[in-house]
Every structure is written in C-alpha cells, then in structure tokens.
Amino acid sequence: MDISSIIPTFNEEQEIAPTLNSIRESASALGLSHEIIVVDNGSNDLTIEIAKELADLVVLEPTKTIGGMRNTGASFAKGAVLVFNDADVRLTQEWVKKFDSCFRDYLSQAIVVGGALIVPDTRNLIHKYWFKPLLRNKESKGVNYVGTGNMIVRKDLFIENKGFDERLVTGEDYDFCVRMKKNGAIILYDVDLKAIHAGYPIDVKGFFRREFWHGKGDFQTIDTILSSKTALFSIMFILINMFFLIFLALGKYYTSGCVFLVFSLLLLYFSLYKVPSRIGFYGRVFHVGLSFLYLWARGLSFLGNIKVPR
Numbered sequence: 029m030d031i032s033s034i035i036p037t038f039n040e041e042q043e044i045a046p047t048l049n050s051i052r053e054s055a056s057a058l059g060l061s062h063e064i065i066v067v068d069n070g071s072n073d074l075t076i077e078i079a080k081e082l083a084d085l086v087v088l089e090p091t092k093t094i095g096g097m098r099n100t101g102a103s104f105a106k107g108a109v110l111v112f113n114d115a116d117v118r119l120t121q122e123w124v125k126k127f128d129s130c131f132r133d134y135l136s137q138a139i140v141v142g143g144a145l146i147v148p149d150t151r152n153l154i155h156k157y158w159f160k161p162l163l164r165n166k167e168s169k170g171v172n173y174v175g176t177g178n179m180i181v182r183k184d185l186f187i188e189n190k191g192f193d194e195r196l197v198t199g200e201d202y203d204f205c206v207r208m209k210k211n212g213a214i215i216l217y218d219v220d221l222k223a224i225h226a227g228y229p230i231d232v233k234g235f236f237r238r239e240f241w242h243g244k245g246d247f248q249t250i251d252t253i254l255s256s257k258t259a260l261f262s263i264m265f266i267l268i269n270m271f272f273l274i275f276l277a278l279g280k281y282y283t284s285g286c287v288f289l290v291f292s293l294l295l296l297y298f299s300l301y302k303v304p305s306r307i308g309f310y311g312r313v314f315h316v317g318l319s320f321l322y323l324w325a326r327g328l329s330f331l332g333n334i335k336v337p338r
Contacts, residue, residue, distance in 0.1 A: 030060035030131075032107030032183070036097040038069040040115040041078060043226055048082040050118040051111075057124050060131070065104055067097040075115075095192030095200030098176060102186055109134055110186055114177040116227035117145065126220040127180075138213040140181045140205055142174020143221025152230050157311045158318050159228050161303040171217045173205035178223045185213065199245020199252070235318065236325045243329030262327035265294055269324075295319055 033051045037044060048064060055062035066079040070090030079086045085104060089097050102110055109131070113119075123143060127134075134141065144163060147155040176192075179201065189207055192200040205215050229235040246252050246259035253259050268291040275284035299312065299319040307315060 029063060029106035029108065031055055031058075031062040031109050031111055032102075032105035033062065033064045033111045033113060034067065034098055034101035034105065035064070035083075035113050035115055036067050036069065036094050036101070037071060037075050037079065037115045039071045039073045039075060041071075041074040043116040044075055044078050045082060046226075047113065047115055047118055048079065050120075051113065052082070054119040054124045054127075058128050058131070061107075063106060065101045067101045069094075069097060093194055093197055093200070094176075095196055096194035098200075099191040099194060102183065102191055105183060108183055110181055110183050112176045112179040112181075113223070114225070114227065116225065117177050118224045118226065120222045120224060122220055122222040126218060126222075130218075134180055135182065138182075138185055139216050140174060140179065140185075140208050140213055141216045141218055141221065142171070142180075143178040143217075143223055144219050145175070145177050145225035146222055147228055148224050148226050149230075153314055154230065154232075154235055154318065155228055157307055157314045158235075158303075161305055161307055161315070164305055165303055171215065172209075173202045173215060174217055176201040177225060178221060180221075181208075189213075196248060197244050198242055199248070202245065232321065236321050239322050239325035240329045243326035246326070247330035258326055261294075261298065262323045265291065265298075265323045266327040268294065295323070298323065 033055070035044075035047065035051075040047075044066075048066075051064055055064075063085065064083040065085045065087065066083040067087045067089050068076050068079065069092070070088070076086060076088070087100055087104060089100050092100065098112060126143075130141075133139075146163065147159045150156045150160060185208070189204070189211060191204070193203050194200075196203060209215055229238050243259070243262070246256040268287060272284055272287040272291060275281075275287060295316055299316045302319060303315060
C-alpha cells in the first residue's frame with residue numbers, strides 16, 4: 029500500500045462526504061494504491077454511517093484525544109506514507125499535482141510535510157482579514173511546525189518517533205514536529221499542497237471558541253506555557269486589561285488612561301506582528317479587533333485545563 033489517509037471525526041455529517049470523496053478522487057488520480065481510515069470519537073449523527081459507505085475502514089474510539097485517534101488510525105494503516113487530514117479539509121487538483129511530483133521524496137527523506145489550508149470564502153471578513161493574511165505570512169517566512177489538517181509523513185518515521193502524544197488535548201501536531209525536528213527530520217511547509225479548509229469560523233462566536241480550544245494546548249504544562257510566546261503574551265495582555273478596569277473603578281483616571289495606552293500599543297503591536305502585510309486601514313482595524321478577541325480567548329483557555337475536584 030502506498031498511501032493511508034487518516035481522518036478523525038466527531039459529528040461531521042455535513043462535511044465528511046465531500047472530504048472523503050476529495051481524498052478518494054485525489055488518490056485515484058495519482059494512480060497509487062491507497063486506503064481511507066476514519067477514526068470516530070463517538071458521533072451521534074450520521075457521520076459513522078456515511079463514513080462506512082465511503083471509507084475503507086471505520087474505527088470507533090469514543091474516549092481518546094484527537095492525537096490518540098490519529099495514532100489509532102496509524103496503527104491500522106498499511107500505507108508507506110501517512111496522510112493526515114481533518115474531516116472538513118478537501119484536497120485540490122494542486123495538491124494532487126504536487127504530491128505526484130514529490131511522492132518519491134516523501135518516501136526517501138526524513139521529513140514532515142504540511143500543506144496550505146486555504147480559506148473557502150474571502151467575502152467573509154474573518155476569512156479575508158485574519159486567516160487569509162495568516163496564510164500569506166506563513167508562506168513568506170516559513171514554519172516551525174505543520175498542522176495535522178494537511179500533514180504527510182512516512183509511517184516508519186511516525187512509529188519511530190512514537191506518533192502523537194495522546195495526553196495532549198490539543199497541540200499534538202506542534203509537539204510531534206518538535207520531537208521530529210530534534211531527531212533530525214525536516215519540517216517543510218509546501219504552499220502548493222493546497223487543500224480547502226471548510227471549517228474556518230464565519231462569526232465572532234465561532235472564532236473565539238476556536239482560539240479558546242487551540243489555546244488549551246499552550247496551558248497543559250509549565251513547559252508548554254513557557255515555550256509559547258502567544259501564551260505568555262496573552263496572559264500579560266489580560267493582566268494589563270484587568271489593571272485598567274481596576275484603576276478605572278477606583279477613579280484613578282490618569283493611571284487608567286496610561287494603562288489603556290499601554291494595552292492599545294501592545295494590541296497594535298500584536299496585530300502587526302501577526303500579520304505584517306498590508307491589508308488596508310479598515311482591514312487593520314478589523315484585524316486589531318480580532319486580535320483583542322484572540323488574546324482573550326488564548327489567555328482564558330487555561331481555564332479549560334483546570335481540574336476541579338469533585
């Protein structure tokens with residue numbers, strides 16, 4: 029077997045069929061032997077039924093983390109190359125062409141390859157002024173890790189490096205790439221491996237929930253906190269916000285004004301650091317507003333990791 033595509037799912041009845049069909053069509057166009065493995069986390073909609081019709085294997089793992097689900101899929105995989113996708117990621121013709129030209133390189137080198145997750149709708153302001161500029165920024169300066177929404181790695185390398193850390197609720201892709209890099213592998217981001225990510229949030233509520241979830245990966249241990257610039261910056265930003273509110277409530281308007289100036293400058297700095305590209309005045313204003321939500325979501329995500337005793 030040449031390729032094993034592994035897709036974790038949970039209540040994805042709206043997205044899973046287009047995703048699996050795109051994978052099947054892409055693999056068939058490559059002319060390589062392939063299989064599709066779906067690992068479900070306990071869906072209570074039609075996800076499992078749809079997956080059984082379109083995938084080669086469906087495995088039920090209702091209690092594992094997403095990293096554990098991907099490890100389960102890899103344990104069943106027969107392919108020499110593992111292709112990790114999310115349930116809302118659809119491969120494109122560009123992905124097929126690039127994979128076809130580089131397949132032998134994937135087999136011969138110690139690399140972890142990630143592809144672009146392009147936005148499906150640039151008319152949406154969050155897509156236009158947050159995710160699309162982030163993608164351009166990633167293309168221009170390279171990456172330290174690649175995400176599992178569109179990741180390629182040799183199975184033997186995956187096994188040698190013990191796969192994903194199943195203890196991690198999120199951030200398992202970053203941890204995996206760090207370990208792979210320490211063991212001599214190359215982390216490669218290839219913009220030509222294009223896939224459409226249908227799951228980007230389309231409203232503020234979805235944006236906040238997404239970043240709160242992803243931020244949990246930075247607050248799982250002291251080491252992950254200290255190694256994450258975003259975690260440290262978001263904590264500092266929230267503390268400054270709190271000081272502003274405290275001084276304002278105490279009637280210390282001059283001090284609160286100074287603090288407000290500080291957190292405004294920090295917010296602008298973060299926005300420019302996140303997306304240094306030109307996105308216009310109104311685009312920048314919108315991005316600064318989203319940066320505010322992003323930092324609060326990331327900073328508060330440690331709450332999701334607090335163990336409350338019964």
